[in-house]
Amino acid sequence: MRLSTLVASAAIALATAFPALADALTIYSPQGGERAAWIAEQAKAAGHDIKLLNAGGGELFDRLLAEKNNPQADVVLGMVDTSMALLKKEGLFQAYTPTWAKDLPTQFQDMDGMVYKFWQTPIVLAYYPDKLPVAEAPKSWLDLTKDQYAGKYVIGASAWQTTRMYLAGILVRFLDTSGEVSDEGWDFLSKLYAGAVVVNDADSQIEAFKSGRASIDLNWLGGTFKLAKDLGAKVKVVESDGGTPVISEGVAIMAGTDQLEQAKAFVDWFGSADVMAVYAEKFGQVPLLPEALAKSPVAVQENAKLVKPQPIDWDAIAPKLDGWLQKIELEIR
Structure with missing residues (x-):
């Protein structure tokens, strides 16, 4: 999973799709390069005004802990099981159940209702x-x-x-x-x-x-x-x-966000079956939602069975x- 080089300052600022006075939703994610650009483009087209801060997973983890008392992010997207578990334990996330979470296999749902997984690697x-x-x-x-x-x-x-x-x-x-x-x-x-x-x-x-x-x-x-x-x-x-x-990557809303409704709307959109299926077609990632996997290319469905976990x-x-x-x-x- 090297998803980016360690460039903590690299951010993709999008033209606003919300009223001018609204702040962009700040998302911390190790999704970099072409993937970050795709997320930004698709989010903008769907009406989500986001600013994506991209860095290596380890560096983002350290940054989130350092900012615990003055959080800068609204959403954390694409960090792996272990990182999300520890950040949750530190009290960085708040509970929210995405609209698509009810269809997730049980092992990818969070009993605390904070972290939900969307694809596996x-x-x-x-x-x-x-x-x-x-x-x-x-x-x-x-x-x-x-x-x-x-x-x-x-x-x-x-x-x-x-x-x-x-x-x-x-x-x-x-x-x-x-x-x-x-x-x-x-x-x-x-x-x-x-x-x-x-x-x-x-x-x-x-x-x-x-x-x-x-x-x-x-x-x-x-x-x-x-x-x-x-x-x-x-x-x-x-x-x-x-x-x-085999790891899975999750999404969670920061406890300190002042843009809760925008964050909920983004999470509902990003993890939906249709968006995950398009992502799977573009990048070959295996989605966890059964509906998204069924809509994915045959090669992606085969990759889901490629190795024994x-x-x-x-x-x-x-x-x-x-x-x-x-x-x-x-x-x-």
Whole structure:
């Protein structure tokens, strides 16, 4: 899920569709680039005056906490399970049930009525068969520390949502009886980083594959397909032993907003089946609403069945993830 570069100041200001005296609805989201532009364009066409502040998921999370006593956002859109769970726990959100929420599968509804999920994203292990023959490809995330894969896979910045999620997916395989990562798990992660091409920005990530150094992609599904398209190469997704981390992204209204009615209207519009189906057609994302999925292209419906989800209790992981990432940054990376 690297959905943007870390540019916290980047914002898309739209021409107002409401009366001149009304303030634009400020939305914090890791949705960047073409996706941010699409959301802005569609929102404007639907009569929503928004200002979209885009940055990496980790940076936005920190910013939201820093602004807790003086919130600047009205809506948070597109952050992953763990981040949304922690922000809710900090009291940043208020209850609101979108008009479309009643049709969501139960596991994507929030029992507190604050955070509702709208699409899901597998965080995949993939490879390029023109560089790595099928018979030699990894069968699992745990295969990556084998000698033959050294220097062939890329680990992104820990501020990227995608990186955070696959690292979490790996570490939960090594939880001890107390729910903490075992020494074996940290040893594995040290070996994983030692054999990786470690990058901090999108250009370096792409260059690692263009140069021929890398042939294994650790990425969110849409990012894997986009990278393959940019490289003009075919990519194959691994049905990993032990499953594939699958995350969902949510939307919530900030407790401190002074534009509650505009925020409710935007959330009702954005998560609706029709908007999600159009988004799925445009970007290949898998919507969670059954009606939206049924309206999505066949390829998107097939992607919904592409991998077996890894069993992960994201709510249980959420309070621990920052500590894990801090240890990675200070002791391993």
